[in-house]
Amino acid sequence: MINSHDVLWGQTLLYTAYVVVMISVIIWFAYSITKEGKTSKVSKTFFWSFVAVLVVVGFSLHLVTYNTIPWVKQDLHRGDTVADQQFDIVVENHEFILPAEDMVVQCNELILFDVTSNDLTYGFGLFRDNNSMVMQMQVVPGHRNDILWKFEENESLTIRSTEYSGPEGFQMIIPDAVNVVGCS
């Protein structure tokens, strides 16, 4: 099963490769443009082929991620999904108010985090020990902010606000707030 770490690794590889190609093309172009060449024509076919590639790349990205990244479908259909476990969290005065019971999550179960803000716009993010992000969402006052997630590794996760809510907001961190257990 793909997790955020795998997706970011794939993105790093793809984007780095693209950057290398793009920089190389511009360097080659900058060099060639100052020289006499065999031909200085640019065909319309080349242009339209390029446009076609842009169209395919631009739209296929979303098709690929929809079909490969598990949380996309999960998120779009969360209204029709029954969660195995739900945690209701309140945010107020730059503080997360967590449920009274410990937030222990069973591996591979669907967990719903329902976060309510009573004042400002905040963020709700889960982070691993090495500070990498598992997921995040915005927490907007006056609206439902819920996210469905499935965890697949035993780990302790830190809750952190991922949105700026004024100078007091950067301290909104609760280490080891969510514990995932039961993964083999």
Place this chain on the structure above:
Amino acid sequence: MTTNTAPTSSSKPGFFTTLIDGNEGGLKANGLTPAQKLSLRFVVVGLIYFGFAAIEGMLMRIYQIEIISFIGVEQYFGILTAHPLVGIFGSSYMIVFGAFLFVIPFMMKKPLWSLKVGQASFLLIAIGTFTFWFSGFISHYAALYTLYWPLPADFDQFSALGGSFFIGGIALVMVGSLLFVLNVFKSIAYTPEGWEQQPAGALLSSALGFTGLANLFRKEKKEHLVPLPVAAIARGSVDVALNAIIITFSGVLILVYMIWHLAGVNLADTAIDALLYKNWYWWGLDLVADGLVLVFVAGTWYLLATLITGKKLFMQNIARAALAVELIVSWTVWSHHLLSDQSQPAILKILSGELVTAFELITQGIAIFVTLATLWMARPLKMTNELKFLLGGLLGFGLAVPAGIMQADMGLNRILHNTQWIIGPHVHVAIIVGLGMTLYAAIYALWPLLTNGVKLYSQWMANVHFWGTLVGGIGMGAFMGMAGLQGMLRRTIYFEGEFTPYMWLAGISGALILIGFVFFMLNIIMSVGLKGLLGIFTKSKLDTKDLVPTD
């Protein structure tokens, strides 16, 4: 086309003499027309504000490496709030507006509609920028440029009085921007005194793309009355106006809360729906980043490509159509900023956030291709400053736009939103490398016309500026992006050194940008001389509406 590569003369006068008088006599301010002075004022003040933004940016880079003891947390977030606003409105708007108020009369071959309105724009934006920057500096008003409701009206954290001045400053900038838009459209459509009546409707129709649209259905195509770069300016100006209206509306709303609070009454912030507010605010704000910037930049590339090569643009009609598509895209693209808002309707996330956003890859890709093809067909070309900066600008957007397309995906946004990835490889590479280098290319290209042929002081300094901006800009974006992929958030502070190695590398890259800019400014000042520089701000001795002196 006159190039402005500096001569490699070895018999130069002393440093201080050149600093005062300029290179080879420097800028003769008495010989500048009112139109030249107006544009130069915009550009000079815009560059000074870029210096503000660059220093603020560097302070924040250092802060992310090691906390600076004399900058408190409130001050840090005050800087974080002012930095993008000074960069966009104080610097980019000023430089772009100044250049365009010169380019329109230059290409339309008629005087600017009103130098007085141009001067009013200049003063309002310059004073407005200083007002919001200074009030933020003093009062630490730090609701960020996003102003997510109800943060701007949170008077437990921010001073209502300081905030009023802050919002007032933004309002001045918006009024100045609207006056610029008025000047653009009037300059395109009006009939100068003593001229044969101009077809105002047809000119505006051509500028806004209606002629091109109608041509699709006509057997006999109508000629475009407005050159392509002017059409780009007009279309981008539509977004400037819409953006100004939305920002002003939001500003008035916030001011109402501030004034009532100062009068001792606290209005209920729940009266405003936070998500609805976020939607209209981002609709307006995104007209800058995903609208006018892209349209203006594409228009500037086309202008530069034709000026550099002296040839017609490759696939000109397609380029014109792409600009029209870009304008419409800019009105329907805002929802990619709300992909992590769970109450945002899914249909808006998919249509506006993902699919319409993907069009930006296509329109910007077309703009890059058309510009490169135009250059290619004119080779061999001399690698002048304007050409090398233009290539840098193309590379900047070539890197930044795909980064933006990636984060405008529901799957990837879930783990990228508000990380350093957004602000690094996308925003800063787009602004510093893409937009910045395009503007520098325009400055170099227009330099001979704006200064009546002042010789550049040092090509070496111009090269330092080029490489500093290019390597520093891409490097900073890359290292911020790497930190973002490791989970580093934007708009916060890390105290435990979690991402220090990346921040060191981003800081060194940022220093390269700053060094490049310092050399650029020094080169400009040494070229025109302090006398010439100050002379820009005095009244022109030439009583003419002409763009450049007739002799």
